[in-house]
Amino acid sequence: MLDAARHEDDPEMKIQMLDAALELHNPNAIPMLIQMTEEGGIFANDAYEHLKSHVAIMFRMDEISKIKRWWNENSHKLQWDGTKKVFVVKP
Numbered sequence: 001m002l003d004a005a006r007h008e009d010d011p012e013m014k015i016q017m018l019d020a021a022l023e024l025h026n027p028n029a030i031p032m033l034i035q036m037t038e039e040g041g042i043f044a045n046d047a048y049e050h051l052k053s054h055v056a057i058m059f060r061m062d063e064i065s066k067i068k069r070w071w072n073e074n075s076h077k078l079q080w081d082g083t084k085k086v087f088v089v090k091p
Contacts, residue, residue, distance in 0.1 A: 006032070015043060030054075
């Protein structure tokens, strides 16, 4: 699914694919949503909302550096919390 999202030209479809990947417990969609948020444009807010709803860290849309840092420091320690439907950092 991530490979298809990488090659998808329609940003709305891409966001839906990335959201589905997150729902299937694949954290590797996170950096792609970060990138879409950071690039701005008409779908940046949608990318941000989908990203924010699946990570256990609070950040504003103008705090992309915060979520990037969180990803870089924790990407190898993430686990899916099925109750909350978010990725959390395992201890």
